[in-house]
Amino acid sequence: MKGARRARTALIEVRYSAIHGYGVFARRQIRKGTTILEYLGDRLTHSQADARYEQKESRDNHTFLFTVDSNTVIDAGVNGNEARYVNHGCDPNCESVKRGKRIFIEAIRTIRPGEELAYDYQIQRDADDPHDIDEIFSCRCGAPGCRGSMLVEREVKPRPTRAKRPQRPANGRGGRRG
Ligand SMILES: C[S@@+](CC[C@H](N)C(=O)[O-])C[C@H]1O[C@@H](n2cnc3c(N)ncnc32)[C@H](O)[C@@H]1O
Ligand SMILES: [Zn+2]
Numbered sequence: 001m002k003g004a005r006r007a008r009t010a011l012i013e014v015r016y017s018a019i020h021g022y023g024v025f026a027r028r029q030i031r032k033g034t035t036i037l038e039y040l041g042d043r044l045t046h047s048q049a050d051a052r053y054e055q056k057e058s059r060d061n062h063t064f065l066f067t068v069d070s071n072t073v074i075d076a077g078v079n080g081n082e083a084r085y086v087n088h089g090c091d092p093n094c095e096s097v098k099r100g101k102r103i104f105i106e107a108i109r110t111i112r113p114g115e116e117l118a119y120d121y122q123i124q125r126d127a128d129d130p131h132d133i134d135e136i137f138s139c140r141c142g143a144p145g146c147r148g149s150m151l152v153e154r155e156v157k158p159r160p161t162r163a164k165r166p167q168r169p170a171n172g173r174g175g176r177r178g
Pocket of ligand 2: 090
């Protein structure tokens with residue numbers, strides 16, 4: 001329309017991903033350091049998350065849970081936003097950042113239009129994991145240096161991460177879910 005200002009193109013869009021299911025893609029260039037999304041959803045205690053996913057099959061690797069700390073889990077499967085569709089990558093262009101009790105997805109390099117957003121889930125390991133846990137959580141990110149697993153590398157210091165299944169963290173540091 002003549003004289004009308006063009007609406008600014010949205011920063012991201014959700015669509016099918018070659019990695020898994022839906023993914024989040026840049027619609028325009030995103031500069032390094034940009035806070036792209038907040039990871040939103042129901043905020044639960046670990047006990048509440050355990051109860052909510054009590055029936056979840058232990059070999060089901062699909063999770064929208066994000067452990068904030070030893071008290072709080074965000075369940076993006078309920079009241080979540082686009083952040084829940086950001087897939088894991090082993091050579092990611094984003095990272096998850098904890099600010100207070102909130103989690104944000106930020107660009108760690110310049111992201112080109114059309115590029116899929118990804119961050120390293122660093123899903124924590126538990127003592128009672130089955131022997132084939134890396135297979136259950138196998139990674140299909142396609143990066144040349146893909147480590148083959150969405151789980152944290154053993155030597156990496158734990159930080160606020162995704163989780164694989166409801167389970168109260170034994171170490172009190174937050175850690176893993178899913
Ligand atoms: C928060 S969801 C991400 C969105 C997901 N693609 C969807 O459509 O629901 C997280 C789940 O996506 C899958 N996923 C994400 N990144 C993956 C990857 N690099 N390789 C394999 N599966 C992945 C896993 O099942 C994981 O638990
Ligand atoms: Zn990978």
